[in-house]
Amino acid sequence: MNNFETTFTEITDWQKILYYNTGGTRSKKIIIHPFSNEEYFFKGSKINKKNGQTLYPTEFWSEIVSSKIGQLLGFNMLDYNIAYDKNDIQKIGCISKSMILNSENNLTEGKTYLTGFDSKYNPDIDKTKYTFQFIKNSLIYFQLNPYINNIIEIIVFDSIVGNSDRHQENWGVIMFYRKAIEEINKKLSNKELSFWGKIDMKFKRFLNEFFILLHKEDRKISKSNLKLHSEITLHKFAPIYDSGCCLG
Template identity: 30%
Template sequence: MNQESPKKNKDIQDQAKKNRGTEHQGTKEKFWFDENQDKLFKIGKHKGENWAEIVAFHLATLLGISCAKYEPGSLPEESPTKYGVISQSFINKKDGERLINANEFLAQLIKNYDPDKTYRQENYTFSRSIALIKVLIPPLKEKSIKQFIGYLIFDVWIGNQDRHHENWGFVASSTELSLAPSFDHASSMGCRVGDTEKQERLNTKDTGYNVEAFSSKAKTAMYNNDGKILKTYELSELCHKHYPEESCFWIQKIKQVSEQDIAKCFESLPENWMSDIDKKFTTKLLQANQKQLKKLCIKN
């Protein structure tokens, strides 16, 4: 990654006044804008959610993970100014493409599956998600499963707890169906935790409260086949158990990311978006998860 100076917020005041379209999915304030309504402006409920999206995008890029691009933006017409992230749509509407979220297909595949129940959805499991990919895109299932395992291993690394059934899906065109790029990583890297708690966890000698302990308690939105919600580390173990080659492919890439590489991802942010404590805590969390993932592929 090239050395970059801190970025500035992209002022979307003038663009937002024209061709503005509503986005109903999710709980955050957001809208589509620009001439073709192909750019999404999303405002995090917590300021940390904004930097998390951008840092996650740059980390995904380091690994070669297909990911929606995020950059900082602001609405200066609001008082006070609203800050958020701008994401370019990965859907080509002119070619008739559309995004179909996983919940729509899971509801067709699984009896009594509630597509509107985003959380505490016990029918949303790792095995069923993999089965969905195999059923929908059998000609490309090996490539797509490797890609999807990459998303899940990436989630474990960044501590993403929000890969629910509307936060991944498929791009449908008139001729084919493919796995959509990864998107929506605003619930990662402990971005909602305050500076005071982060400092305490960084400084403590209590192994039950430090950053490593914090990382080990992170939960996913997926369940195992026994109706128990999966922690992120448990998800990585499932990935490795059923797809060891694919998992270790991505873990090897994560192993190669240095502290300097992580620091460069922070440089893509405007000044004052991340505190020094945020940066220290995030680096420590990524390193803790990196270390945990390495154990799965110790022989590789």
């Protein structure tokens, strides 16, 4: 059981990226490890938008406990632990290592695929349309069929911990742009590669560089480009994350 014990990290002196906020109802900040320069997320509890008060000062615990339960049961989980910042309004919360590096890859959330598959779909209104079959058809459309099993695993995990908040932004696919470019450059160094093969590889490299630019500028990827996204970029399904609305 020792592998699943929670760690405690003081992050008071860590660099904070204050201008960048992630989505969701809970306070989140990106923080930078002082020695490795790796990105982490510090997440507190829900904030009352009207008066700024913390609604559930210990809600971060369910995020931590659910991640440990998931790991114990063999699910691919994003690991959450305790963090403390004496200068933060909430002071204590949970910390997780970032799944992505903004200069190298990107998390494409489920919402992007669902609205790309059906442009009329509105996640805020069409609640009853958000079904397993709808998600499955969207993944098939974008040639991400192997990740249907990952969705099933999420459903099983959420059933075990009683998670009631697996919305369209709480699952996704990580795209490895920089790694894809490195693989393409290796193939281009092959002297036996044909002329048209080189043209194909260079075009794919250009597209990956284009996707990096779109991501940095926070621009939406079109439906047609989203198909190319999964065809020419290395990717994998993201670990299970944001499962804090659970365990009662």
